[in-house]
Amino acid sequence: MDILFDRYREHIRALDLAQIASASDIPEHFLLAREGRYSSWYIPFESVNPAARVVVVGISPGFVQWKNAMREAQRQLAAGAARADILRAARLTGAFSGAIRPNFVALLDAIGVQRWLGIASCASLFDAHAELVQVSAILRHPVFVDGKNYSGTPAMPRHAFLREQMLRYFAQEAAMLPDALYIPMGASVGEGLDWLAREGLLRADRILHGLPHPSGANAERVAYFLGRKDRAALSAKTNGAQIDAARLALLERMRAVIGGG
Template sequence: MLLTSRLEQYREAILSLPGDRPLTREELLTGTFRLHREGRVEVYYAPHGEYVNPAARLVIIGITPGWTQMELAFRTARRLLGEGVPLEETARLVKREARFAGGMRRNLEDMLEGLGLPRLLGVPDAGALFGGGGGEGEALLHTTSMLRDPVFAGGRNYTGHNPALPASPFLLEAARASLAHELPLLRRPLIVPLGKIVEAVLRHMAEDGFLDSGQVLWGFPHPSGANGHRHAQFAGNREPMQAAAEVFFGGG
């Protein structure tokens, strides 16, 4: 289902983009797609976050889409809209194509496998959750970001630091508002927060009674290759995360 009407709102602007090559920052990081600017922080629209899968049993939450995801999302939306694909199907396929693109997805799949989540969900491997092997497992997964729209700080992908998200009233409120809009549309899935920044926001929301702390897989590292501590973090938290997943899905 569509989260907002923004894909329709931006349809003509997306169709006006070149359709025969990768898109540039000069074409996307413009006033046309800019949603907000505060100091060195800029927020842009991208068609990556317009679809939600309400039947998902597993939800993975990142910080915010980066440039790679943003460009791929626009390029995919440009192609699909140009082919006359309906808005909701365009949004679904854009999310499928762009989510956690690149090496981060491989790292993420390895950690999901390491926790036995594919087995608990009844799929052959983690790749099936991302549309591999015929795509049946894809119906079990929803991916999103707590800052659903791409955020850049000083022109670089925002990582949750500089400015620190908990210390930025604008970004913290944007994250909470985004999750407060999206999570109630889901049917109590297991939530995997990617890294400490996302986890901190979810802890606050759990303390406020917005969600059940028992549905969050606390301690999951951010899968970015830039996180050189992810292997040690995963090894240190693996057993309690496995136990929590088994209990959540009734296997423990």
């Protein structure tokens, strides 16, 4: 896999992050590609865990994540850390921190991912068994549209620039982790993973569609999926039947995965 970090090392070291208040302030030397309203910018997210058996796939780092990752890379550079350690620390900065983590762990445990991994709970993916997980993004480097975070529209498979970004970066990771389970964080990511599977770059049977996003904003769907809220108590905005169908499909997929090894 191509490692771009060495090209950007000194630029990162010299960054004055206090002067960068928005995506439009990012220095041009971090620009990877631009097409019309779309632009992609380097972030030190090239670390891949070769032993990972679960790949959690977000959509794209946003501006805040870019800034946090650059701050952590600067800290690691100042401490004289090795390149591999710098990249690992930068990529893990803020990954599933705060309230999102217990929701995510509970969702994975509810469908049996921990049984497939041979661990007591997916909670240990964030400490004792961190080697088993890769936290990723289908658009590895931040993509901005008119200087704003790309949020899933237009759909990635239907846009040439976004397809190229998936193929150039995320597909490299997928090739290194062919037997892992891929967990899309959101429908637009799932659509992108399905497109990569049709292109022969992922195993379609290893994509786990249907988990509610574990963010606090999605609390009701998460609670219902986990059986912590009755269907009769759901608000009108939550489709209980759809969540039930997704849960059943995920449990069936995991039975097949566990049975197949």
